[in-house]
Amino acid sequence: MNAQERFITSPDGHQIPLLCWVPGTDSAEPASRVLIIAHGMAEHAARYQPLALWLNQRGVAVYAIQHRGHGPHCPPEQRGHYADEDGWQKVIDDLAQAVQHLRSEHPGLPLSLFGHSMGSFISQAYAQQYGNDIDNLLLCATNRIDRLKLSPYLGLVRLIKRSRGKHHRSPLIDRLSFDAFNRQFAPNRTGHDWLSRDAGQVDRYEADPLCGFTCTVGLWNDFIGGMLSLNPDQWRKDLPVHLMAGDQDPVGEMGKGFKRHIANLRKAGVCVASERLFEGARHELVNETVADQVWQHVYQCLVYSKP
Template identity: 60%
Template sequence: MTDTHPLSLDTPDQHTITGSLTTPANPAGVLVISHGMAEHGDRYAPLARWLADRGLAVITYHHRGHGTGCPATALGHYADTRGWLRVISDLHQVIQYARARFPGLPLHLLGHSMGSFIAQSYAQQHGDTLDSLILSATNRIDRRQLLASGALVRLIRLVRGKGHRSRLVARLTFDQFNHRFRPNRTSADWLSRDPEQVDRYIADPLCGFTCTVGLWQDFIGGMLGIRPSLWRKNLPVHLFSGTADPVGEMGRGVRRHFQAIREAGIENVTLRLFEGGRHEMLNEINRDEVWQYLHSLCLYRENQAGQSAA
């Protein structure tokens, strides 16, 4: 018997974290999902139900500036001050809730895209709260590129303000990702080879919005702070991506990040690349295979000992 209940947690700064908790009768583990940019936690509801039917309790929630309950004017904006720190603090509160709700059960953190960098920053600060870190559609930390992007975003913010939604930044990111799949059917072809999933994303008013330069500045600063050498050495870390994901540089950037994590001394690191997959492997045409793989990471982590590369 699987049940889904709303999640609502009040933060010290008067923000309310909202989401959902999906539980089986006798969970064997817990998965917390940190979603990507310009989407929301409810998109993972089918996956949460599927995993719960197979023994996992799943928590999905909305980052600040995302999801139901967020005013339209605030979509795509973390906070006016200390945005990245607040997002990490929110995740910590969700993890603490999960630990209290399911004491003694293994707890896994899955971060997708933007959420993968939030998850890495979280693991760097609170790695002792996790049994494994799973990264979907992530990429290497290219400090030279991030510093250049940060300088551009700071200039735009100086001229237009932190709440400005820059079409230039959108063209340099999401539009560039989509151009790799020209001729394009839609503006979001880069997400998946499944046209139904792409159309569902486009039709969702809580997806695909342009984020503020304030969020981008917070996000870039957060990524620049990620250093695998500071992670807990025995924290299992699992990366998966598609070979046609432009965020992961068509697999090349993900491989380099995998290697950097290994070289940082993390003892158990794995990488799985799915041939031809685009950005959202959890919504791809072979999602059944990907869901099974994710399930195996959460329930059979003892079989993941050692290091392997795709």
């Protein structure tokens, strides 16, 4: 079963693609809850189909948004680029519009938001602005906001953007980010060993033309600036937040940054409903060798009831 696809029109005329997996007549249960997925950087929503179909069998209607600059409908010249102006806010507002659409389609059902990596930061920004519109927030492969590191990194990105333009794709930025992550697993079999211990999943990522592209400095400017705008003091305090990561994920500083993020959320009074580090797992938890455990954990987070 492949996903159905629909499009929602944003105020600026952008067509927001939404992939839909809804329990059908062959499912064990009818839809009793809703999950919307915000994917990571340089990948796309269809990669979450195995998880979505597994959740369908447990009564979860799953939807995955294609972020701007990603997915099969994005022109190649725009791939890896949010927008020329206000890209970060537009991506957040796209997600808000998708959530409103799903609320109207599934009235009364609990709705959870799952964000992976880049999507986890988009989801946090969404929760900061629209937290009353969701019932549960799941953050996967996320990290603390290290301002001492991110601020000079943003300065470098803006310097390159001024000299080369917002559509420039910088090999230097790639070396400082994804290449640096991968070097932690040297000697490397591929350029993306850091994603998963499952070699088959890494090979599928590398063979996918919609994955692994270099993003523009315009996107990096929006993304890092967006991360620096996150402030959990402004979050809705009774929103249950579930955090999960691999303890060998370089994005989460091999678990150290992930734990500091949780401590910072608790200090801000955020309701940290659950936290879990998967031993030995790398960045893409849902595609790891322990994917069955991860999927089960995701489901447990979805059915979480506040005490």
